[in-house]
Amino acid sequence: DADVTQTPRNRITKTGKRIMLECSQTKGHDRMYWYRQDPGLGLRLIYYSFDVKDINKGEISDGYSVSRQAQAKFSLSLESAIPNQTALYFCATGPGGEMFDNEQFFGPGTRLTVL
Amino acid sequence: GQSLEQPSEVTAVEGAIVQINCTYQTSGFYGLSWYQQHDGGAPTFLSYNGLDGLEETGRFSSFLSRSDSYGYLLLQELQMKDSASYFCAVGRGFNKFYFGSGTKLNVKP
Numbered sequence: 001d002a003d004v005t006q007t008p009r010n011r012i013t014k015t016g017k018r019i020m021l022e023c024s025q026t027k028g029h030d031r032m033y034w035y036r037q038d039p040g041l042g043l044r045l046i047y048y049s050f051d052v053k054d055i056n057k058g059e060i061s062d063g064y065s066v067s068r069q070a071q072a073k074f075s076l077s078l079e080s081a082i083p084n085q086t087a088l089y090f091c092a093t094g095p096g097g098e099m100f101d102n103e104q105f106f107g108p109g110t111r112l113t114v115l
Numbered sequence: 116g117q118s119l120e121q122p123s124e125v126t127a128v129e130g131a132i133v134q135i136n137c138t139y140q141t142s143g144f145y146g147l148s149w150y151q152q153h154d155g156g157a158p159t160f161l162s163y164n165g166l167d168g169l170e171e172t173g174r175f176s177s178f179l180s181r182s183d184s185y186g187y188l189l190l191q192e193l194q195m196k197d198s199a200s201y202f203c204a205v206g207r208g209f210n211k212f213y214f215g216s217g218t219k220l221n222v223k224p
Contacts, residue, residue, distance in 0.1 A: 033212075040123075042202055043158065043214040058211065090157060102148055102163035102206060109157055 003027045004107035006091050012113045013081050021076045021110050023091030031094035032074040033104065034058075034066060036087040043090065049074055081114040088112075117141035119215035121203055126221040127193055135188045135218045137203035145206040147179050147186045152217070153199045161188065161201075190220070198222045 004025045013019050023032065034046040035058075045058030047066040055066060063085060065077045078085055088111050092104040119139045127133040137147065146165035150158040162170050164179035164186060176189040190197055200217040207213065 035214075040216055042216040043204075043212075045212060048211070059213075102146055102165065103160040104148075104158075104212070106157040106159070 002108065004091060004093055004105055006089075006107040006110050008110060009108065010111045012115065014115050015082055017081050017114075019078045019081055019112070021089055021091075021112070023074045023076070023107055025072050025091075025093045025105075025107075027093050027095075027105060028071075029093035029095050029105070030071065032068065033092040033094070034064075034074070034076045035090045035092065036060065036085075037090060037109075038087050046076065046089075078112075078114075081112075083114045086112060086114045117205065117207070117213050119203055119205060119213060121201075121215040121218045123216070124219045124221070126223060128223050129193055129195060131193050132189065132191050133193060133220065135190075135201050135203075135220070137186045137188075137215055139184050139186075139203070139205050139215075141205050141207060141213065143207040144181070147177070148204045148206065148212070149175075149177055149188045150202045150204060150214075151199050152202065158202060193222050195222050195224070 007022045030051050033048040035043040037043050049068045052068050067075050088109050090109050091107040094104050121137045148163045149161040152158045162177040169178045174191045179186040200219050202214050202217045204212045204214045
């Protein structure tokens with residue numbers, strides 16, 4: 001079984017709709033991250049969480065919100081989806097314990113299309 | 116702010132050696148990581164340099180020069196399965212990672 005899972009894997013939605021992307025991990029990691037990937041732009045950090053009570057904004061948090069329901073679950077919400085949020089979204093985890101997670105473990109991604 | 120520069124595309128033949136460079140400008144630098152991503156797949160970790168010098172992991176090596184704000188990934192004995200995109204990622208404080216835009220490596224027979 002995969003260590004980091006994301007649901008759904010693909011989603012098509014309409015402008016203005018609320019949508020939630022979910023991430024679960026069985027690695028026992030404290031740190032979890034949400035990234036988006038656009039062609040030619042690499043990965044950009046949306047939000048990250050060091051534990052259940054800790055949520056931090058990344059580079060591009062506007063238009064997004066997150067919830068850390070448990071150590072193993074970290075969800076990303078688009079309150080009112082817009083077309084330029086069409087992208088590939090990745091969840092990742094990091095083991096923590098050190099100042100710096102030099103290795104992150106990525107889920108398979110969710111391809112989101114906003115019409 | 117921060118910026119990372121890496122070539123957009125590199126082509127090499129099977130069995131050859133290829134070097135993918137990454138230059139960065141950032142504050143609060145902790146280290147440089149490299150990730151591989153096949154088309155349609157998730158990024159997977161390859162290597163990390165926290166200190167200057169060369170790190171070797173099998174056919175892959177990574178180098179960092181903090182004074183030059185420069186690093187590279189070296190892939191030896193290229194195989195067709197190495198065709199993928201390669202990202203450098205700069206680690207800053209509080210586990211903030213900033214990824215380059217990626218280098219697409221094409222390995223030809």
